[in-house]
Amino acid sequence: MNNPIVVITHHTGGTDAYPLADSSNATVLDVDKWHRARWPTFRSALGYFVGYHYVIEKDGKVTQTRREDEEGAHVIGMNNKSIGVCFAGNFDLTLPTEAQMQAWYKLYADIQKRYPNIPTYPHRKYASKTCHGKLLKDDHFAVQYQIFSLEQKIAQLKAQLTNLVTNRRFK
Numbered sequence: 001m002n003n004p005i006v007v008i009t010h011h012t013g014g015t016d017a018y019p020l021a022d023s024s025n026a027t028v029l030d031v032d033k034w035h036r037a038r039w040p041t042f043r044s045a046l047g048y049f050v051g052y053h054y055v056i057e058k059d060g061k062v063t064q065t066r067r068e069d070e071e072g073a074h075v076i077g078m079n080n081k082s083i084g085v086c087f088a089g090n091f092d093l094t095l096p097t098e099a100q101m102q103a104w105y106k107l108y109a110d111i112q113k114r115y116p117n118i119p120t121y122p123h124r125k126y127a128s129k130t131c132h133g134k135l136l137k138d139d140h141f142a143v144q145y146q147i148f149s150l151e152q153k154i155a156q157l158k159a160q161l162t163n164l165v166t167n168r169r170f171k
């Protein structure tokens with residue numbers, strides 16, 4: 001069982017588990033292979049061995065690898081109270097792609113429908129690792145999401161205002 005109170009973000013590259021793996025361009029099947037080798041009996045109801053709940057590849061493709069109510073295998077001590085999201089890439093060296101950020105906005109908004117206002121923190125908040133990457137601040141995905149949401153809201157308000165003004169003009 002899993003009762004998520006936080007969304008925990010990861011990157012594939014440069015983790016302690018796979019220090020030599022060239023995982024900057026990893027696919028969900030790569031992650032599945034690594035985790036299957038590590039936890040051969042921890043198969044999810046969705047058929048994956050991936051310890052995270054979602055994987056976001058460089059091109060923005062999102063794969064759900066574990067049901068949200070299933071325990072994960074991504075942060076010691078938090079696996080039954082968090083949703084794990086892993087981005088392909090080594091964010092010690094590179095940044096998430098625009099496609100990954102767009103996918104993240106959609107995914108995080110979707111998760112919040114089920115878990116309203118659930119916060120998001122990097123793996124390193126709970127372990128002495130660099131994960132989700134040295135180049136990203138702790139609140140990177142939270143702040144970027146807030147900016148995106150604000151931009152959406154402003155666009156909505158602009159459209160409403162334009163409608164108001166236009167309607168007034170032609171009355």
Ligand SMILES: [Zn+2]
Binds near residue numbers: 011132
């Ligand atoms: Zn991690």
